[in-house]
Amino acid sequence: MKNAALCLMALCAISCRAQLPDAPSAVQAKPAHFLTFRTWKQPAPLRPNRDVLTSKTWLAANSYGLVASFADSEVTHEFAGKRCVEANSSLPRVPTRGELYRQNLIPTATVGALGFLLAKYMWHPLGLAGGVYGGIIHTKGALSWRGYCAP
Numbered sequence: 001m002k003n004a005a006l007c008l009m010a011l012c013a014i015s016c017r018a019q020l021p022d023a024p025s026a027v028q029a030k031p032a033h034f035l036t037f038r039t040w041k042q043p044a045p046l047r048p049n050r051d052v053l054t055s056k057t058w059l060a061a062n063s064y065g066l067v068a069s070f071a072d073s074e075v076t077h078e079f080a081g082k083r084c085v086e087a088n089s090s091l092p093r094v095p096t097r098g099e100l101y102r103q104n105l106i107p108t109a110t111v112g113a114l115g116f117l118l119a120k121y122m123w124h125p126l127g128l129a130g131g132v133y134g135g136i137i138h139t140k141g142a143l144s145w146r147g148y149c150a151p
Contacts, residue, residue, distance in 0.1 A: 061131035068138035073100040075142040
């Protein structure tokens with residue numbers, strides 16, 4: 001009985017082997033460069049994680065946004081309460097350092113993650129826009145304290 005089962009399995013394996021197609025050859029996709037835009041026909045993702053995370057432009061844009069967020073929080077903490085009041089209506093007039101960091105870092109982290117996904121799946125320059133825009137807004141906020149201080 002065992003011999004018959006083994007023979008049957010061997011015959012099935014031989015007959016199935018004859019029906020299998022050749023293995024597909026590994027086709028190397030062209031590497032994506034900075035301005036490569038993904039069309040709907042291209043497979044996702046366009047870039048691997050390592051390419052995005054080690055990209056100098058993505059790191060610079062998001063680092064600028066993060067550093068500007070830190071600077072805005074620290075300048076606000078330094079000036080608020082010393083003849084000056086916070087102009088942001090979603091914060092108290094004299095916010096604590098924790099409230100400032102919570103207000104600034106959650107959107108900064110969200111924009112950084114969205115920028116990573118845009119750079120990975122769509123178009124690399126789209127991943128830079130959020131970090132640069134956030135950096136500009138926070139830089140402007142850090143430098144605009146003169147208008148909110150009493151003489």
